[in-house]
Amino acid sequence: MHLSVKGVSKSFGKGRDSKLVLDDINLEINSGEFVALVGSSGSGKSTVMRLIAGLEQPSSGTIHMDDRPVRGPGPDRGMVFQKYSLYPWLSAADNVAFGMRLQGRNKRDVKERTAYFLEVVGLQDSASRFPRQLSGGMQQRVAIARALAADPQVVLLDEPFGALDLQIRESMQEFLFQLWERSGLTALLITHDLEEALLMAQKVHIMAPRPGRIVRTVAANLDRSNLSALRMERSFLELREDLAGCLRGLDQDPAALVATSFASTT
Known part of the structure; x- marks a missing residue:
């Protein structure tokens, strides 16, 4: 399975009322990968999810599943929402x-x-x-x-644990990661919780708001044999703080980090 999002932008409204909510989104997911999109409210991460799910259509750019264009919902993409539905x-x-x-x-x-x-x-x-x-x-x-x-070929997770309290959320994170390890499922996680993204995803994309765009991509090569212990490891805490600083800067002045963000991509 190969999911490809290339040059995708999305506007809502027409004419003078048109608003650009996503600008030039590019990402790829291969079979067995766990990928996360992280951003604050208004960064457009859920819109990216809806476009991949086929619930919305891009204003420009392309989305393909194994070279087949995504034009609507399909059984190759399973969705899990924040509100259990x-x-x-x-x-x-x-x-x-x-x-x-x-x-x-x-x-x-x-x-x-x-x-x-x-x-x-x-x-x-x-x-x-x-x-x-x-x-x-x-x-x-x-x-x-x-x-x-x-x-499905890929599971789309739209802030699936956002409505849960802290203790249950942590147990569900453990459960989902273990499920991914056992089953080899392919997953895209949308979340505003940076720690959650780093705990589970092999690759983390950071999104800036107004309009939404990916400004940094990090390969999170961490030892996930014990997620509870990982939360307290120095390398994890340093990476989390680095990315948290990036997110704080984007919320204050999105334009300030865009010019240099790709230079820090790892």
Whole structure:
């Protein structure tokens, strides 16, 4: 799998009311990679996600999945949103099965894959429970299982843990990273949480606002064998502070860092 975003810009409105929200976005993701886009509110990171998902169309530039242009939503891209987006009238199992049924899979395949992915996310004993009977973290696990069960080539994660409290968010970060290690899934994470991006992603793109653009890309080559310990390691803290300073500078004066940002790309 190869996802390619080349020279993508996006404007909303027409004529004098037109507003450029993304400017010349370029990124690539290959099979098995975990990539993150980090930026403050208004940087356009969620718009990038919607364009890749096919929910919006770029004003200019191209988006391709394996040389096929993205012109709309498709089963090759699974999405997990911040607001769990589960169907409240369906059980956990039926929520996981929903996408597969839309794909027209046979009943036996749907049943087997539903059971398998509920087990993958540790909810095999909650298959018959409804969303209202599940905690926030459990609901998000169902949403992740639903996305994976449809067998997408890439999973798009739009601030998936932003609505969770700190303790649950950290446990979900551990869960998602371990899932990536076990399954080899390909993922794009959108987040404003720099620590979250560095903990999980092999490559981190920093976005500047007004208009949104990528101004720095960092290869986060870190030892992730113990995420709890990694949070306190000096190399991690130094990298986090370096990028946090970059983000603070962009919020104060986006133009000030653009000219020199690519020189610091690693």
